[in-house]
Amino acid sequence: MPKQLTDFEVFPKHIGTWSGYWVRMDANAQEIERFEAEITQKIVDNQWLQTNTYHYADGRIVTNSFIGKVISNDEIEIEAVDIPLWENFTTIAREHGDSIIIFNIWNKTTGKLFATEMINLINNENKCRTSQSFTEEGKLKGLMLIVEKRISS
Template sequence: MVQKHLQDFQVFPKHIGIWYGSWTCLDAKAKETLRFEAEITQKIIENQWIQTNTYKYPDGRNVTNSFVGKVISEDEVEIEALDLPEWQNFRTIAREYGDNMIIFNVWNKATGNLFATEIINLINHNNRCRTTQSFTEEGKVKGFMLIVEERVL
């Protein structure tokens, strides 16, 4: 079977570019625990999803993380963190839905338990919103993240 090219996917190519947005983290009771901004660069290079996140925290710290995604089916990409050793314990699959949505699921490799789900909704060409639900190993809600982003390039 011939592998589908990421450029030919329905939704992923619509996210190529540089995005800037505000991130709000909430605990299990929806109390705000952290707020920061981030710049996300997303590209397709040699049939791989290449993403760099630069987080800008209120205390002046900047943290950068890189990710790479490989096509694993007609509408799924497996994402790996390149510089987060703790993420080697997780499996992340991103799947397209419809014309504008990607859903990421993250599982603990050792237990198979769901660790997080993120929904990215491309509202229009230059605006998207993301919501993340995270869970404890026991399957209880751990927290949420709300992200509102605008394409800047």
């Protein structure tokens, strides 16, 4: 039986609220969008609960929620609660060492990799995320850089 999420090495270190900026780039690393976001992460009943609230320059505010369930001693499977499009994807997040989580997202229909994201917990107050997304043909579609600071535990 897999261990409890609270006993994982890296996920529990992310509990709290984080604020930061997100920069989306095309396949040539040209910036196409920049916005700020607040991310709340917690563990409840051995599940990872995450809420992302995005704040765009045009005044739009978008909120997405995710639930993660333990599937092994260092992995959780993530599902989007309120994003119908994400029903087409499988997301597995795996811990690496004592500070890194790598997310892989596959298209359920084709089995092809849609995106990979690495989160590096630099220290207790700062983390950096980089993401790569791919076309169905396996070519680089875009990149994302996310820099976050913990604003509450």
